[in-house]
Amino acid sequence: MSARLVLLGPPGAGKGTQAARLAERLGVPAISTGDIFRANIRGGTELGRTAQAYTARGELVPDEVTNAMVRDRLAQDDAAEGFLLDGYPRNVAQVAELDAVLAADGRGVDLAVELTADPEVVVARLLHRATVEGREDDTEDVVRHRLTVYTEQTAPVAALYAERGLLAQVDGIGDVDEVTQRLLDAIGQPAR
Numbered sequence: 001m002s003a004r005l006v007l008l009g010p011p012g013a014g015k016g017t018q019a020a021r022l023a024e025r026l027g028v029p030a031i032s033t034g035d036i037f038r039a040n041i042r043g044g045t046e047l048g049r050t051a052q053a054y055t056a057r058g059e060l061v062p063d064e065v066t067n068a069m070v071r072d073r074l075a076q077d078d079a080a081e082g083f084l085l086d087g088y089p090r091n092v093a094q095v096a097e098l099d100a101v102l103a104a105d106g107r108g109v110d111l112a113v114e115l116t117a118d119p120e121v122v123v124a125r126l127l128h129r130a131t132v133e134g135r136e137d138d139t140e141d142v143v144r145h146r147l148t149v150y151t152e153q154t155a156p157v158a159a160l161y162a163e164r165g166l167l168a169q170v171d172g173i174g175d176v177d178e179v180t181q182r183l184l185d186a187i188g189q190p191a192r
């Protein structure tokens with residue numbers, strides 16, 4: 001299936017978990033800006049060193065860095081027929097950049113799906129993940145800051161797609177399989 005999809009949601013709503021499942025089901029690559037940053041941090045690249053200064057504090061990595069990275073990734077062959085962007089665009093300026101990249105090929109986003117979750121539930125999930133994965137940005141102070149950044153910078157992205165009639169909201173609370181099915185319903189993919 002050809003689909004150009006954006007997955008939005010506060011930290012801990014389940015974007016990473018669900019993006020992998022949806023991408024497999026839809027046959028498009030899941031492109032997670034957070035995962036690309038973390039891979040670069042692990043690899044000790046220059047991009048990783050730049051990103052880490054921001055991700056560790058729960059701040060957004062500067063747009064010029066993130067936009068260039070996404071532009072390169074979307075130019076790869078496997079994204080020609082569709083993609084699921086996880087964690088991008090994360091502010092209104094990144095929406096404009098994505099619009100420009102896609103418009104150059106006469107394309108646009110088909111649908112933005114926002115996974116919603118109560119802030120206290122996501123804080124609890126991420127503090128649990130901290131005990132399992134030890135992610136540097138999963139301490140309580142940083143998680144709460146990431147939620148504030150989401151409200152201030154990313155919630156307007158959802159509003160923008162809503163104005164365009166391209167936003168679906170999906171409840172991210174519940175069993176992982178149930179949430180996947182809600183997302184597939186929102187995307188218009190029939191059950192198997």
Ligand code: B4P
Binds near residue numbers: 010137
């Ligand atoms: P991300 O990697 O996008 O981190 P995130 O928002 O916390 O989402 P993540 O995917 O990790 O968590 P998820 O909700 O899936 O970004 C990290 C940082 O990178 C940002 O703070 C920023 O600094 C930088 N960055 C990324 N994109 C950027 C951009 N576009 N511009 C600028 N900077 C950018 O899952 C959380 C946990 O919940 C998991 O442990 C999972 O097991 C659990 N979970 C999932 N679904 C569940 C369910 N249904 N029930 C119970 N638990 C569940």
